[in-house]
Amino acid sequence: MLNPYLYRVLQWPVTTICVVALLGVSMSMAWASSVQELDIKLPSGEEVPVTRYGVKGKQVLLWLPSEFGLQPQHQTLALKLQGRGVETWLADMHTAYFEPHGYNSVKVFQPKDIARLIEQAAGETRRKVFVVSSQGGARAVLKGARAWQLAHPGDETLAGLILLHPVLYAQRPMLGQDAQYLPVVKATNLPVHIIQPSVSASALRIPALMAALAKGGAQVSMTQLKGVESGYHVRAEEQLSPADLEARQALPRLMTDIMGRLSDISLPAQAATLLAQPPLASKARIGLVKYHAAALTAPLVLKDLSGKQHTLKDYHGQVVLLSFWASWCPPCVKEMPSQNRLQRRFADRPLRILGVNVGESMAAVNTFMSEVAVDFTVLLDEDQRVYEDWKVYVVPTNFLIDKQGRIRYGSVGAADWDDPDVVKLVAKLLSEKPLSSDSES
Numbered sequence: 144m145l146n147p148y149l150y151r152v153l154q155w156p157v158t159t160i161c162v163v164a165l166l167g168v169s170m171s172m173a174w175a176s177s178v179q180e181l182d183i184k185l186p187s188g189e190e191v192p193v194t195r196y197g198v199k200g201k202q203v204l205l206w207l208p209s210e211f212g213l214q215p216q217h218q219t220l221a222l223k224l225q226g227r228g229v230e231t232w233l234a235d236m237h238t239a240y241f242e243p244h245g246y247n248s249v250k251v252f253q254p255k256d257i258a259r260l261i262e263q264a265a266g267e268t269r270r271k272v273f274v275v276s277s278q279g280g281a282r283a284v285l286k287g288a289r290a291w292q293l294a295h296p297g298d299e300t301l302a303g304l305i306l307l308h309p310v311l312y313a314q315r316p317m318l319g320q321d322a323q324y325l326p327v328v329k330a331t332n333l334p335v336h337i338i339q340p341s342v343s344a345s346a347l348r349i350p351a352l353m354a355a356l357a358k359g360g361a362q363v364s365m366t367q368l369k370g371v372e373s374g375y376h377v378r379a380e381e382q383l384s385p386a387d388l389e390a391r392q393a394l395p396r397l398m399t400d401i402m403g404r405l406s407d408i409s410l411p412a413q414a415a416t417l418l419a420q421p422p423l424a425s426k427a428r429i430g431l432v433k434y435h436a437a438a439l440t441a442p443l444v445l446k447d448l449s450g451k452q453h454t455l456k457d458y459h460g461q462v463v464l465l466s467f468w469a470s471w472c473p474p475c476v477k478e479m480p481s482q483n484r485l486q487r488r489f490a491d492r493p494l495r496i497l498g499v500n501v502g503e504s505m506a507a508v509n510t511f512m513s514e515v516a517v518d519f520t521v522l523l524d525e526d527q528r529v530y531e532d533w534k535v536y537v538v539p540t541n542f543l544i545d546k547q548g549r550i551r552y553g554s555v556g557a558a559d560w561d562d563p564d565v566v567k568l569v570a571k572l573l574s575e576k577p578l579s580s581d582s583e584s
Contacts, residue, residue, distance in 0.1 A: 177225070183263055185256040191239035193260070196221040198230040202271045202302075202402055203264045205232045207257065207287070209280035212237045212244040214377040216391075223395040229402070232264050236283070249283045257287025258294055261301055271302040273402050277376070281309030285327045292333070292414035303334040303405030305398065308343055308373045311352060314423055316536040318553040319436035322348075323423060324355050330417040332360030334408040336401045340371035340390070342471050344501070344538045347527045359415040362408050366397065372471055431543070431558040431565055434550045441532035445522035448505060448512075453497065453522055455548055460577040461493040462569065463544040467524075467535050469501050470511035474557040475539040481560035483518040485569065492573045493546070497522055501530045501538055543569070546577035 177197040182190045204224065206217060213235055221231040237244060240251045257274075264272050276284045284304055291301050316322040335356055339349050346367070353363045368375075370386040376394055383391065443455045443465070455463065466482065468475035479498075486496050496519035500508050505523060512521070524530055533542070536555070543552040551572060559565060 178222075183260065185239065185253070185259055187253045187256050189239045189256070191256070191260070192235045193263075194218070194221070194233045194235075196225040196231045196233075198225055198228055200228055200230060200270070201268075202273065202406070203230040203232065203266075204305075204398070204402070205234065205260055205264045205272055205274045207234055207252070207274065207276040207280050207283050208236055208249075209276055209278040210244060210246055210248045211278070211377075212248075216377045220376065220394060224398065227395050227399050229395075229399055230270075232260070234260055246279065249279050252283040252287070254283075254286040254290035255294075257283060258290040261287070261291045265300045269300050271406060272300055273303050273305055273405065274301070275305040275307070275398070277307035277309070278373075279310050281306045281311055282325060282327075285311070285325070285331050288333055289327055289330065289414050289417070292411075296413045299410045301333060302410065303336065303402070303408070304331075305336050305338065305401055305405075307338045307376065308340055308345060309337060309352070310345065312536075313420070316534075316555060317436065318432070318434060318540070318542075318555050319439055319534050319550065321534060322536055323421065324352070326418055326420050328352070328355045329358045330415045331356055332411045332415040334405045334410070335361045335363045336405060337363070337365040338368065338397070338401075339365055340368045340373045340375060341502075342370065342372040342469075344469070344472070344536065345373075346502075347531055348536060360411060364404070366401070429554075429556055431541070431552050431554045431562075431568070434542070434553050436550075439533060439550060441529070441534075443499075443529055443533075445499065445524055445529060447520055447522055448509060453520070455544070458495055458497075458544075459548060460546050461495050462546060462572045463542075464494070464496045464569075465499065465542040465544060466496065467499045467501055467530060467533070467538050467540045469538050470503060470507060470515075472538045476515060478539055478557040478560070479515065479517060483516060485560040485566070486519050488566065489569065489573060494569065494573060496520065499524050499529060501535075502527045543572065545572050546575060 179195045179197060181193040181195055183193055184190055213233055217233055221233055224231045236252050237248060242248045242251050261272050261274065274284050274288060284306065288301060288304055311324050311328050313323040313325050337349060337353070339346055349365060353365065356363045368390050371390045372384065372387055375383060375387040375390050444452065446452050482496055486494065498517065498519055498521045500521055501524050504525060508521060508523065539557050541554045541558055542550050545551050552568065
């Protein structure tokens, strides 16, 4: 049976169909012509390629790349925003600076250059500009926005900042220590909206980030995307869960709504005061390292998948590898086979591996474990309370605890538990004698 709508179309006169078809072609051509490739000269002397998805209107969205650069999905999103009447500029900063994609790549983005892009996007009509980025790109957004404010006091062109799951630490968090934010975080007073997926190690830390932003005077708001994983807006479609896909499809409307809300917030007359950078701890190292922080006094009381309760005191006299992980974390999954082998290697010795799953339900963990071999005890930290108490910021994070219950080694990120040096270190801890109850008293 023909679709009723198609049936009605087939009844139209041929001339009508031709006119409609020509109109569609002309509209497509006009739409395509509103996408422009620009090269904008920056104060640093570089030229940044910008793709402009033009729309006549009073607002423009300036999108800066994260450390991973612009992806084809950004173009698709820009076209959808264009269809909703939002002009979008995609600025290819990595090409401008001849900088390869990578964790620290956004550090080369000059704040004065971003201020120039804001100026160009505003145009002579002084349209409202909103700057957006994700992950580490949020650092460039805050610094560039501040440079704009310093150069244009009292100018209300820059109307707000939109940050997708931002990462704004001054450096990689140290094992067992509180993370420090970049000084510009507490010197931001423009309106900020955060879009934060819940399936992320940083999701629990967003309230602390919002509080830090508020110290500079920023009015901060957040949209939490439940069941959605970070990077949902740029990952390949086959990698998306149904929740991810739904969130991606809703993102153009969400961003349009956010811009409308930010437009209603009064803007500061000048930039907030930038305080000096507090001394940073020595740079965090990758892999298993000695634990130098003060002893953690946080408790650990969690249930396993059978409902049995576990505490660290239950394992006194044994060496414990406490590993925080999540099923959606590829490095966690990659690390597990070597943890399984470590457990088997010392099967006749007092080594216990406790895998603390962060933020997932028992059903989700059981589903994962039906597909991936896990040969050690798994504990559930569904409300992420232990994750927060133990000052964990990244998954996986590992703590190697001796027979006295002291943290001796650990890693922020995965460790190689097959490494001969790591195996020797574990064997050394296992050879130590536990303190007797008399000596403890």
